[in-house]
Each structure stands twice: as structure tokens, then as C-alpha cells.
Amino acid sequence: xxxxxxxxxxxxxxxxxxxxxxxxxxxxxxxxxxxxxxxxxxxxxxxxxxxxxxxxxxxxxxxxxxxxxxxxxxxxxxxxxxxxxxxxxxxxxxxxxxxxxxxxxxxxxxxxxxxxxxxxxxxxxxxxxxxxxxxxxxxxxxxxxxxxxxxxxxxxxxxxxxxxxxxxxxxxxxxxxxxxxxxxxxxxxxxxxxxxxxxxxxxxxxxxxxxxxxxxxxxxxxxxxxxxxxxxxxxxxxxxxxxxxxxxxxxxxxxxxxxxxxxxxxxxxxxxxxxxxxxxxxxxxxxxxxxxxxxxxxxxxxxxxxxxxxxxxxxxxxxxxxxxxxxxxxxxxxxxxxxxxxxxxxxxxxxxxxxxxxxxxxxxxxxxxxxxxxxxxxxxxxxxxxxxxxxxxxxxxxxxxxxxxxxxxxxxxxxxxxxxxxxxxxxxxxxxxxxxxxxxxxxxxxxxxxxxxxxxxxxxxxxxxxxxxxx
Amino acid sequence: xxxxxxxxxxxxxxxxxxxxxxxxxxxxxxxxxxxxxxxxxxxxxxxxxxxxxxxxxxxxxxxxxxxxxxxxxxxxxxxxxxxxxxxxxxxxxxxxxxxxxxxxxxxxxxxxxxxxxxxxxxxxxxxxxxxxxxxxxxxxxxxxxxxxxxxxxxxxxxxxxxxxxxxxxxxxxxxxxxxxxxxxxxxxxxxxxxxxxxxxxxxxxxxxxxxxxxxxxxxxxxxxxxxxxxxxxxxxxxxxxxxxxxxxxxxxxxxxxxxxxxxxxxxxxxxxxxxxxxxxxxxxxxxxxxxxxxxxxxxxxxxxxxxxxxxxxxxxxxxxxxxxxxxxxxxxxxxxxxxxxxxxxxxxxxxxxxxxxxxxxxxxxxxxxxxxxxxxxxxxxxxxxxxxxxxxxxxxxxxxxxxxxxxxxxxxxxxxxxxxxxxxxxxxxxxxxxxxxxxxxxxxxxxxxxxxxxxxxxxxxxxxxxxxxxx
Numbered sequence: 001x002x003x004x005x006x007x008x009x010x011x012x013x014x015x016x017x018x019x020x021x022x023x024x025x026x027x028x029x030x031x032x033x034x035x036x037x038x039x040x041x042x043x044x045x046x047x048x049x050x051x052x053x054x055x056x057x058x059x060x061x062x063x064x065x066x067x068x069x070x071x072x073x074x075x076x077x078x079x080x081x082x083x084x085x086x087x088x089x090x091x092x093x094x095x096x097x098x099x100x101x102x103x104x105x106x107x108x109x110x111x112x113x114x115x116x117x118x119x120x121x122x123x124x125x126x127x128x129x130x131x132x133x134x135x136x137x138x139x140x141x142x143x144x145x146x147x148x149x150x151x152x153x154x155x156x157x158x159x160x161x162x163x164x165x166x167x168x169x170x171x172x173x174x175x176x177x178x179x180x181x182x183x184x185x186x187x188x189x190x191x192x193x194x195x196x197x198x199x200x201x202x203x204x205x206x207x208x209x210x211x212x213x214x215x216x217x218x219x220x221x222x223x224x225x226x227x228x229x230x231x232x233x234x235x236x237x238x239x240x241x242x243x244x245x246x247x248x249x250x251x252x253x254x255x256x257x258x259x260x261x262x263x264x265x266x267x268x269x270x271x272x273x274x275x276x277x278x279x280x281x282x283x284x285x286x287x288x289x290x291x292x293x294x295x296x297x298x299x300x301x302x303x304x305x306x307x308x309x310x311x312x313x314x315x316x317x318x319x320x321x322x323x324x325x326x327x328x329x330x331x332x333x334x335x336x337x338x339x340x341x342x343x344x345x346x347x348x349x350x351x352x353x354x355x356x357x358x359x360x361x362x363x364x365x366x367x368x369x370x371x372x373x374x375x376x377x378x379x380x381x382x383x384x385x386x387x388x389x390x391x392x393x394x395x396x397x398x399x400x401x402x403x404x405x406x407x408x409x410x411x412x413x414x415x416x417x418x419x420x421x422x423x424x425x426x427x428x429x430x431x432x433x434x435x436x437x438x439x440x441x442x443x444x445x446x447x448x449x450x451x452x453x454x455x456x457x458x459x460x461x462x463x464x465x466x467x468x469x470x471x
Numbered sequence: 472x473x474x475x476x477x478x479x480x481x482x483x484x485x486x487x488x489x490x491x492x493x494x495x496x497x498x499x500x501x502x503x504x505x506x507x508x509x510x511x512x513x514x515x516x517x518x519x520x521x522x523x524x525x526x527x528x529x530x531x532x533x534x535x536x537x538x539x540x541x542x543x544x545x546x547x548x549x550x551x552x553x554x555x556x557x558x559x560x561x562x563x564x565x566x567x568x569x570x571x572x573x574x575x576x577x578x579x580x581x582x583x584x585x586x587x588x589x590x591x592x593x594x595x596x597x598x599x600x601x602x603x604x605x606x607x608x609x610x611x612x613x614x615x616x617x618x619x620x621x622x623x624x625x626x627x628x629x630x631x632x633x634x635x636x637x638x639x640x641x642x643x644x645x646x647x648x649x650x651x652x653x654x655x656x657x658x659x660x661x662x663x664x665x666x667x668x669x670x671x672x673x674x675x676x677x678x679x680x681x682x683x684x685x686x687x688x689x690x691x692x693x694x695x696x697x698x699x700x701x702x703x704x705x706x707x708x709x710x711x712x713x714x715x716x717x718x719x720x721x722x723x724x725x726x727x728x729x730x731x732x733x734x735x736x737x738x739x740x741x742x743x744x745x746x747x748x749x750x751x752x753x754x755x756x757x758x759x760x761x762x763x764x765x766x767x768x769x770x771x772x773x774x775x776x777x778x779x780x781x782x783x784x785x786x787x788x789x790x791x792x793x794x795x796x797x798x799x800x801x802x803x804x805x806x807x808x809x810x811x812x813x814x815x816x817x818x819x820x821x822x823x824x825x826x827x828x829x830x831x832x833x834x835x836x837x838x839x840x841x842x843x844x845x846x847x848x849x850x851x852x853x854x855x856x857x858x859x860x861x862x863x864x865x866x867x868x869x870x871x872x873x874x875x876x877x878x879x880x881x882x883x884x885x886x887x888x889x890x891x892x893x894x895x896x897x898x899x900x901x902x903x904x905x906x907x908x909x910x911x912x913x914x915x916x917x918x919x920x921x922x923x924x925x926x927x928x929x930x931x932x933x934x935x936x937x938x939x940x941x942x
Contacts, residue, residue: 001556001557001558001561001830001831002557003488003489003490003492003493003557004489005557006485006488006489006492006557006560006561007485007486007489009561009830010485010488010489010561010564011482011485013485013561013564013565013568014477014478014481014482014484014485014564015478016565016568017474017477017481017564017565017567017568018474018475018477018478018481019474020568020569021474021477021568022474031577031578031579031580031581033580033581035576035580035801035804035805036584036804037580037584038580038581038583038584038585038588039584039587039588042584042585042588044591045592045595045596046589046592046593046596046828046829046833047828047829047832047833048832048833048834049832049834050829050830050831050832050835051829051830051832053561053830055829056825056826056829056830060565060569063581063585064565064569064581064585064822065569066581067579067580067581067582067584068569068571068572068578068579068580068581068582069571069572069577069578069579071570071571071572071578072570078578079572079574079578082570082572082816084567084570085472086472086473086474086476086477087472089477089567089568089570090472090477090480090481090484090524092563092564092567093481093484093485093488093563093564093567094484094487094488094531094535096488096555096560096563096564096772097484097487097488097491097492097560098491098531098535098536098539099542099543099553099555099560099772100539100540100542101539101540101542101550101553101773102773103550105506106502106540107502107539107540107542107549107550108502108538108539108540109502109504109506109508109509109538109539110502110504110509110534110535110537110538110539111538111539112509113507113508113509113510113513113538114509114513114534114535116510117509117510117513118517120515121516121517122517124516125516125517138609138814138816139814139815139816141813141814141815141816142813142814145813149661152663159663159665160660160661160663160665160666161660161665161666162665162666162667163642163665163667163668164636164660164663164664164665164666164667164668165635165636165637165639165663165665166636166639166642166643166663166664166665166668167638167639167640167642168636168637168638169638171634171637171638172637181794181815182792182793182794182797182815183792183815185792186790186792189631189632189635189792190620190631190662190789190790190813191661191663192623192630192631192635192636192637192662192663193635193637194630194631194632194633194634194635194636194637195631195632195633195635196633196634196635197634197635197637239794295816301567301570302572302573302816302818303814303816303817303818318661319657319661321653321654321656321657321660322653323652323653323710323907326653330506333506333507334506342612342613342616342661342813343609343610343612343613343774344610344612344652344653344654345553345609345610345612345766345773345774346774347773347774351535354527355527357517357518358517358518358521358522358526358527359472359480359521359522359524359527360472360521361518361519361520361521361522362517362518362519363519363520364521436794
């Protein structure tokens with residue numbers, strides 16, 4: 001494809017995107033396809049000769065758009081926000097247009113240094129100390145794995161350079177909350193710790209936050225049994241209910257055993273942009289690593305997750321391998337992000353953060369986050385004021401966990417009622433919610449925070465929730 | 472940013488990209504900045520209020536473009552090609568425009584199923600059997616780590632579900648070539664095997680390909696010492712010289728010990744698109760996993776690496792964690808790519824492959840690859856015909872490894888001559904090459920395969936090489 005062909009197609013595509021964003025509020029929020037339907041709509045082999053751009057563009061409407069949940073819809077309240085601010089979309093487009101290869105500083109100095117600059121910007125905006133250094137990872141799952149690998153190597157005094165975890169005779173143990181994201185246990189298993197060495201620490205029955213006394217007891221028990229507490233993952237904003245583990249107390253406990261503390265603030269991290277919310281993050285500045293995702297609530301398009309560490313030299317010692325074909329005279333003076341994570345090559349993802357922050361401005365981002373917090377509090381107040389309705393977990397951020405309990409309906413019947421109700425809401429096409437289990441029962445998560453969601457949309461949602469529960 | 476603001480800015484950005492691509496041949500190939508120069512050009516904090524789009528766009532020219540190696544330049548011959556075909560750039564733009572969230576099939580069925588379709592298309596185009604299933608990873612480094620984790624769990628009978636590698640009493644061993652990519656050893660270390668359990672298998676002194684007899688001997692020695700051969704990484708197209716490990720023989724040896732065979736064809740995989748090149752890949756169809764990167768030579772913009780496995784059920788058993796908030800009624804009928812790799816969330820990267828294949832067509836891609844192979848053979852013939860010049864490794868693909876040996880210059884002096892010469896070429900701005908060590912000496916890698924590189928460019932390069940060596 002020539003630059004001029006790209007120019008014509010690109011203009012058409014930009015118009016398609018702008019038009020699509022304008023019509024998203026009129027689309028059903030849920031995906032409209034059955035398993036296999038998209039596959040069946042596509043040919044079994046790739047075309048030998050070029051297809052016209054119009055045909056490909058038409059397939060976005062025919063196949064792609066009906067085949068995804070509309071996360072940019074004002075009625076999207078599933079999982080967590082997955083905002084794709086148009087400013088950040090422009091940055092992502094620019095990344096493709098620049099066409100740089102990020103393998104070393106030398107291959108793309110600007111890719112590296114813009115990433116340093118924007119991660120420093122966000123560190124400062126979050127009120128973190130200047131000791132922290134950040135890098136962009138694809139997701140907080142990967143960030144968690146990288147943190148656990150760094151912790152493993154610190155606790156084992158660099159076992160990777162000897163026999164690895166194989167034959168390691170004093171087992172290293174990982175601690176997290178049962179409310180932690182699935183990636184925490186997954187990371188522990190992938191890092192080789194083994195399920196027998198992963199502890200679920202008890203949580204407070206009301207707040208669902210990790211109980212530091214239980215953490216202390218678990219660690220002491222492991223030490224007594226000849227094991228080494230290696231790392232605690234503190235979830236600041238759990239996936240189920242946005243429970244906030246008390247990082248300050250967790251760090252105190254971990255410090256007694258020299259254990260690494262990784263803070264998973266994938267969703268909640270954006271709230272650090274708001275000074276009035278920082279009390280929820282007390283102690284984070286004393287942790288060893290921190291992951292949070294601008295690609296969720298803040299709205300820098302996926303994938304853009306930040307991993308901050310305080311001891312970069314240690315991380316690099318764990319992750320670095322430098323063959324001759326990647327050596328350069330300037331190595332000593334520069335950051336080599338290849339040594340801060342798993343992949344060697346990286347996209348110019350810093351551009352989407354750079355564009356987003358510059359084109360939207362920080363104050364507008366903060367205002368939007370505050371709007372969502374207000375909307376969540378408003379909805380929680382409505383739910384609590386209504387008979388038979390209950391908010392089942394503290395509304396620390398923008399997620400409201402709700403059950404509707406009709407008189408006399410309990411146990412499995414209540415679960416069936418809850419799941420049927422959420423299905424009815426989703427089938428309406430006007431909103432999209434998810435269900436999750438809490439204390440052995442299903443509840444409904446209303447995750448507020450799509451960029452498009454205004455108070456009027458939350459009011460409509462509340463009407464819809466009541467309408468569908470009474471069907 | 473509103474859709475209409477995006478529309479205006481997007482049109483300007485598309486024009487910028489088209490203009491940029493047109494002028495790339497006139498830019499110096501090497502980056503034009505010193506360490507810290509980009510950082511120093513940017514403000515120390517993020518803007519509170521929005522900046523005009525024109526200011527941000529201007530910074531692409533002021534800061535970004537001079538700060539990257541121009542990998543789309545016809546004189547780019549560094550590392551390996553990092554082509555960003557404009558057709559695939561359009562697909563990447565569409566991904567941003569759709570704004571989908573790939574966490575489960577249910578969150579974005581089309582994201583999942585288009586990925587199934589395009590990975591199947593490419594499997595078939597590469598002549599692989601229908602047993603293989605593919606997923607897009609960010610890079611082959613990550614693909615290698617995933618493969619080694621799958622191998623670790625097969626060899627340890629699912630140790631992650633017990634004590635992990637900790638206390639594993641019969642050490643698992645990893646084998647690869649000393650010519651393998653740095654990510655192979657890195658993956659082995661991250662997966663917990665430990666450096667003591669990583670073997671560099673001897674290579675043929677002429678082809679630099681792994682010696683299967685040496686592999687067999689190394690495995691037998693480990694077995695005799697009470698260790699378990701767990702996985703061999705066969706490099707098909709090494710980074711240094713594109714040496715091709717003999718996969719068929721490697722699979723035979725590995726099979727004696729039940730070891731996993733991972734094929735790292737990150738660069739060379741694109742050559743499987745050419746039936747006349749498939750003989751180099753004999754035995755690949757019998758391996759356990761295979762990674763190759765459309766984002767290199769084939770030209771689907773970074774990041775787009777394919778990981779194929781034959782035993783998906785095993786991979787899923789290693790990678791799967793499914794919390795209640797991700798459970799759905801349709802789970803049994805669909806593919807959940809979250810269980811095929813490390814991250815939970817994924818971008819709609821399949822779109823860039825889909826757009827690339829459809830808008831360029833496979834035949835044009837094959838023609839370009841053949842052009843590059845021809846150009847490499849032509850250059851190798853010129854080098855070999857010239858006194859004092861030598862091609863130091865077989866030209867299996869599109870990379871020509873060259874030294875210029877003036878009469879009487881040897882050892883360290885020859886290294887100094889080689890490095891000064893490559894620096895002079897790169898300083899010219901007309902071409903960009905890398906140096907790499909082979910048999911203890913520096914040599915120059917001429918990696919042909921930028922999308923823009925035609926025969927005339929290679930002829931100019933050959934003139935430049937001779938001009939700068941005689942400076």
C-alpha cells in the first residue's frame with residue numbers, strides 16, 4: 001500500500017471511527033453474536049490478491065462491531081472501565097505512523113525517553129516519591145508476574161544464576177487476599193512458587209480488605225515450618241468489590257521478614273490522581289513495586305499498564321540479558337527498557353499516554369474521575385434507600401456491589417434470581433453489568449466509569465435495574 | 472476530546488503519516504540524538520489544561536522523528552526488518568477505533584474469533600498441519616517464555632499445582648544453541664530452571680546450526696547425572712547469522728527423552744510462506760510449539776508475534792485461572808485466549824493481521840520476500856567476488872554476514888577496523904547496519920528486508936560499504 005492509498009483509506013477510517021463513537025450510545029451494549037458466528041462469517045483462507053479497502057471497512061460494521069461489548073457505551077458497567085479516550089487513540093495512531101522499533105535505547109531513543117518522561121509525570125501526579133521509576137507493560141497481569149519474579153530473586157539471592165528454584169530447600173511463600181485478581185495466583189504459579197506455597201490471607205468480613213494480623217500469623221507459621229515469606233501482593237481496589245488492602249500495615253508486617261510488597265492497583269491507581277483519595281493509598285510509597293492501569297478508568301487506550309519499582313538495579317539484574325548484537329557505546333548512560341520486563345521489543349506505547357495527557361489535560365481527567373465517584377455514591381444511596389435492595393460491600397471507589405433480595409428468597413433461589421436479573425438487564429441492550437461471587441453468593445457489580453457515562457445515564461440505569469428486577 | 476475534534480485531528484495525523492512515509496527515504500536512517508536529549512526537550516510535568524493538537528503534532532517532527540532509527544527506510548539493514556506495512560497500520564488504527572476489551576470471549580467474541588481465523592489462515596499458508604492452533608503474543612520473547620512454562624509443567628507433571636519447582640528433586644534441563652536469541656536463556660531463567668540447568672549445545676562450525684549429536688550427548692549426560700531433559704529450543708533462523716537448527720533431527724533426539732521442542736522462528740517464520748523455502752523447516756510440524764513474528768519481515772506492524780502449539784489443552788491447563796467474575800454460560804463452546812498466555816487483557820491485534828493480509832494480499836507479500844532473498848544472494852555474490860571481503864556464514868535467508876579483512880589486519884585490530892567501518896556507514900545516514908560477534912570476532916550483519924528496499928538500494932548499499940571501508 002502506497003502512502004497515497006493510505007491517505008485515502010486513513011481518512012475514511014478516521015471518519016468511520018468518529019461516526020462509530022457518535023453512534024455507540026445507540027448500539028446495544030452487549031455483543032450480539034453466538035459462539036462461532038464470527039468465524040463462520042469469514043472465509044477459510046486468506047486472499048491471494050488485494051481486496052478493496054471499502055470491503056474491509058464494511059466488515060467492521062458487518063462482523064466486528066456487533067461482535068464486541070461496547071465498552072465505550074454510557075451504559076457499560078461491566079468488569080472495570082476500559083476507556084479509550086480519543087486523545088489516546090490519536091497517540092496510538094501516531095505510534096503506528098512513526099513505525100519505530102523499541103528494542104534498545106539505541107534503536108529508538110525517543111521511544112525510551114518519552115516513556116521515562118510520561119511515567120515520571122504520572123508518578124508525580126500520583127503523589128509518589130521520586131524514588132520510583134516506571135515502565136509501561138501490556139497489563140497488570142504481566143506487571144504482577146514481573147514483580148513476583150523480582151521478589152523471587154531477591155528472596156533467593158539470585159537463584160536464577162544458579163540452580164533456579166529447583167533444589168531450593170527453604171520454600172519461598174507468596175501471600176495475597178482471596179479477593180485478589182486471578183493474575184496474582186497465576187503469576188505465582190508461573191513464577192514457579194507452586195500452589196502449596198501460595199497463601200490466601202483472611203480478609204475483614206465487612207470491608208473485604210486483607211487483615212494484617214492474619215498476614216502476620218501466616219508468615220510466622222511459615223517461618224516456624226522452615227519456609228521463607230517472599231512476597232505479599234496487596235490489592236488496592238480488588239476486582240470483586242474494590243476493597244482496599246491496608247498497605248501501610250502490610251508493609252510493616254512484610255518488613256519483619258524482608259518480604260517484597262507488590263501493590264496491585266490496576267483499577268484504583270487512577271484515584272491517586274485525586275489528592276482527596278490518597279488516604280486510601282497510605283503506605284504505597286513504602287512498597288517495592290506498584291502496578292496500575294491508565295487503560296482502565298483513566299482512559300488511555302488498552303494496552304497501557306504501568307509498573308513502578310523503587311529498586312531498578314535489582315529489577316534489571318533479574319531481567320537483563322545483553323547479547324553482542326544489542327551492545328552499544330552509550331549503554332551506560334541510558335535506560336534499557338528491555339531489562340525491565342519480559343519482551344525485548346516494545347511498541348511506542350508512551351505516545352498514547354503523552355497524547356492523552358497533553359490533549360485532554362490533567363484537570364479534565366481528574367474532573368471525570370470525581371464525576372464517577374459522585375455517581376457511584378449517588379447510586380449507592382438510591383440502592384440503600386430502597387426496600388429489598390442492599391449494597392453488599394463498601395463503595396470505596398466507583399463500583400457498587402448490589403443484591404436485590406425479595407422477601408423469602410434465599411440461597412440458590414436468590415442466586416438464580418440475581419443471575420436472571422442481570423441477564424435481563426444485559427439483554428435489554430441498554431446497559432451491561434457483571435455478576436461476581438461474594439461470601440458464597442452471586443451479587444451484581446455496577447462498575448461506573450465509562451468516559452461517556454453522565455449522571456443522567458446512571459439515573460436511567462437505576463430505573464432499568466428496578467424495571468428488570470420486577471419483570 | 473469529541474468525535475468531531477478527533478475527526479479533524481485524525482485527518483491531520485493521517486496526512487502526517489502519509490507525508491512522513493514519503494519523506495523517510497530522505498531522512499538519516501540512524502537516530503540523531505544523544506542520551507538525555509529527548510528528555511531534556513520535554514517539560515518536567517504534565518499539562519493541567521489541554522494543548523492544541525498542532526503543538527503535539529509538531530512535537531512528532533521536533534522530538535520523535537529525529538529520535539528513532541528509521542526502520543521503514545530503504546537503507547535500514549539493522550537487527551532484523553521491523554516492517555510496518557501501511558495496510559497493517561490501518562488495522563491497528565481500526566483496533567483503536569473499535570475500542571474493544573479482550574479479556575474473555577464474552578467481552579469481545581469478534582476479537583477472539585478473528586484471531587482464530589487469521590492464525591488459522593497463516594498456519595495454512597505456512598504449510599503447517601491442522602493440528603496447530605495459534606494465538607497472538609506481543610513478541611517471540613514472551614512466546615518463548617510461555618512455551619518454556621508449558622514444557623516445565625509437562626516435564627514436572629504439573630508441579631505448579633503442588634510445590635512448584637521448589638523442592639523438585641530431579642532437575643529439569645533446557646537446551647539451546649549458543650546462537651539462540653537472548654530471550655531463550657532469559658525465559659529459562661525467568662521460568663525458574665536456573666542457569667545451572669541451561670545447556671548450550673555445540674553448533675556446526677560452518678553452518679552455526681545445532682549439532683543433533685551434541686544434543687543427544689548432552690541429554691544422555693544429564694540423564695546419567697539424575698536430571699531430566701525438559702525442553703529444547705530449536706532456533707530456525709538465529710539472530711546472529713540466520714542459522715537453521717535441524718528441527719527434524721532435534722525432534723528425534725528430544726523424543727527419546729520426552730522433551731518438549733520449541734521452535735523459535737521469530738525472523739525466519741515468514742519464509743514458510745514460500746513453498747520453495749519449506750525444506751529449511753523440515754520437522755517443525757512435529758515440534759510442540761512454534762513462534763514467529765509477522766511484525767518482522769512479513770510486515771504486520773509491531774507487536775504481532777504468533778505462538779502456535781499442538782496441545783492446546785495442556786497450554787490451557789498451565790495458564791488458566793477463572794474467577795467467578797469471568798465465568799459465563801458459553802465458556803465450554805469458545806476459545807479463551809486469556810488461558811493461552813500471560814496477560815488477561817488483550818488488544819484487538821488480530822485486526823492488523825486481517826487488514827494486512829486482505830489489503831495487500833498474500834501473493835504480494837510472497838513476492839516481496841522473494842525479492843529480498845534475491846537481493847541478499849546478489850549482495851553475497853558481490854562480497855564474495857571482492858578481494859579482502861568475506862561472507863562469514865551461510866546466507867540461508869536475507870541476512871548477509873560480512874567482514875572486510877585488509878591484508879595483515881587481524882585480531883583486535885580487525886575488530887577495531889570492523890567497528891569503525893560500521894560506525895562510518897551508520898554516520899553517513901544513508902544506511903544502518905549492526906555488528907555482532909561470531910567465533911570471538913566482530914562481523915557486520917546486513918539484514919535485507921525493509922519493505923522499501925529495492926535492488927537499486929542494495930546496489931547503493933554495496934557502493935557505500937566499499938566507500939566507507941576505504942575511508
